[in-house]
């Protein structure tokens with residue numbers, strides 16, 4: 001897997017063609033558009049739709065099929081407010097305006113490394129595409145999924161289908177180990193040869209993952225969620241207190257442009273207030 | 277009449293000695309240093325770019341959260357995070373210059389000396405065509421009161437910039453000024469070549485669950501369609517008060533909004549927040565503006581400036 005260049009950004013109209021209810025407040029939405037937007041795992045799009053608020057909202061590409069025409073992609077959406085609600089109530093055939101792909105992406109593990117994914121809640125989204133690409137390259141990895149209850153372990157079967165070793169934790173113990181997903185991490189780090197950690201989810205989970213990965217000496221890339229105004233690097237609303245590279249002095253970096261995927265070591269977790 | 281045989285509309289405008297191919301300008305702080313929207317926005321429809329606000333020295337800006345959506349608008353408290361004039365000239369200007377656009381630098385000072393110094397540094401910078409003076413910044417030595425609230429301070433800031441440069445000087449007026457017409461006259465007397473307005477309106481929002489302000493800075497600036505009627509009123513007042521060309525902005529989302537500003541007295545308009553929402557706003561606004569001019573038999577878009585008709589007097593009503 002060689003290092004790709006940033007794909008070109010476009011603002012496309014996309015049409016909702018399929019909706020899968022994953023839980024009471026989460027859906028997988030599949031869209032089609034006439035021209036492709038070949039996103040890399042971890043990249044996101046800014047969506048705009050009727051009734052979904054003024055500003056666009058950022059969502060990770062969850063999966064995509066760029067093999068043919070029309071181009072298809074799916075988003076994993078959890079309802080939290082007006083924008084996500086409008087998306088989840090979009091009628092079949094309804095359209096959205098989709099600006100993407102934007103931001104940085106997860107670097108694939110090297111030939112010696114084993115991917116260890118730590119994903120919580122809607123943070124699971126970017127890893128479907130990530131694991132699809134791993135599987136296409138004939139690789140496997142360990143995927144740790146966490147959620148409050150069993151229905152929150154979105155798309156678990158999808159990861160199994162890609163041949164990943166999936167381990168789960170729920171806070172109420174309704175599936176997998178009871179507790180937080182990060183409690184599964186020490187063992188996964190021990191089981192994997194040359195583990196390389198990838199994480200996306202609630203801030204508490206990211207913090208704990210960063211701590212455990214650092215202690216194990218494992219490289220770790222993290223995807224950060226921030227309120228975004230433009231997604232294009234212009235409003236400076238989405239900043240994270242981080243260094244450009246590990247070791248660089250921290251400054252406010254744009255999570256839409258220098259992120260959302262950062263090296264965990266580059267983020268000054270102690271000073272970054274990580275609010276939304 | 278089909279499109280092909282439709283008469284061409286002249287969209288060009290002259291402002292402060294600058295010729296803009298269209299009256300649409302990218303608003304400062306919403307279009308980066310200028311090249312960020314390459315490949316997404318239609319740069320051909322953009323008449324000029326007002327670059328991100330520049331301070332003399334690099335600044336970290338405010339801690340997040342820095343933005344919050346409001347009904348038909350947004351609050352921002354970015355705190356002018358930026359690279360400083362040195363790095364702007366060395367690292368940003370060359371790629372922005374390559375766009376071949378009219379570039380207006382937007383400057384911000386924490387003292388009169390800083391405004392003067394910025395003007396001198398930009399004066400001979402190749403590819404900078406004008407200076408927009410953001411006076412909605414706190415004057416540190418005057419206890420942090422905005423230059424733009426006080427006509428004396430606004431006039432003096434304009435004057436020091438005027439003395440520092442031969443480039444067109446465009447003070448950007450703050451909606452916090454109590455008498456916007458008087459303010460426009462003061463900066464005119466101080467040597468301004470045009471004025472632009474409005475900057476964001478100081479505003480705030482509170483999260484009732486956590487009882488905290490929505491922005492880390494507590495107060496932010498309101499922009500977007502929510503401010504548009506306020507902005508149109510202020511542009512009208514400023515245009516009546518001075519002979520200077522006025523650049524109007526505040527919530528413009530398309531041609532109809534832009535024309536509203538032009539009729540109220542603006543010679544050109546800026547688009548900010550709505551570019552975030554729809555980068556297609558440039559192409560759409562230009563083409564709808566042309567259509568409007570054709571429909572109304574307007575050959576040159578500059579003929580729309582100040583062309584608002586007074587409301588007809590009410591008929592005598594017998595009581």
Ligand SMILES: Cc1cc2nc3c(=O)[nH]c(=O)nc-3n(C[C@H](O)[C@H](O)[C@H](O)COP(=O)(O)OP(=O)(O)OC[C@H]3O[C@@H](n4cnc5c(N)ncnc54)[C@H](O)[C@@H]3O)c2cc1C
Pocket residue numbers: 044052053057058059060061075076077078079080081082083084085122125126224225226227228260276345
């Ligand atoms: C790079 C990136 C990728 C994302 N990927 C996904 C995804 O794949 N699926 C998904 O469901 N969500 C994703 N999110 C979060 C999603 O953007 C927010 O849930 C959405 O913007 C909220 O919009 P709303 O109008 O529904 O909520 P609002 O009414 O705007 O806000 C409701 C609540 O959501 C919080 N919120 C607002 N903006 C964000 C934000 N950018 N991130 C997180 N919370 C926010 C607000 O603080 C508030 O508490 C992603 C965010 C980022 C930055």
Ligand SMILES: Cc1cc2nc3c(=O)[nH]c(=O)nc-3n(C[C@H](O)[C@H](O)[C@H](O)COP(=O)(O)O)c2cc1C
Pocket residue numbers: 234235236303304305306328329330352354356382410448474475476498499500501503525526527528546547548549550
């Ligand atoms: C995120 C953001 C950053 C801004 N930064 C600046 C700035 O640096 N300098 C300035 O003069 N105005 C700045 N503005 C104000 C805009 O240029 C404009 O005056 C205002 O937003 C109203 O126009 P709009 O409603 O079209 O956005 C900023 C606005 C926003 C939303």
Ligand code: FES
Pocket residue numbers: 227228229230231232233234235236237238239254255256257
């Ligand atoms: S969202 Fe606007 S700069 Fe990142």
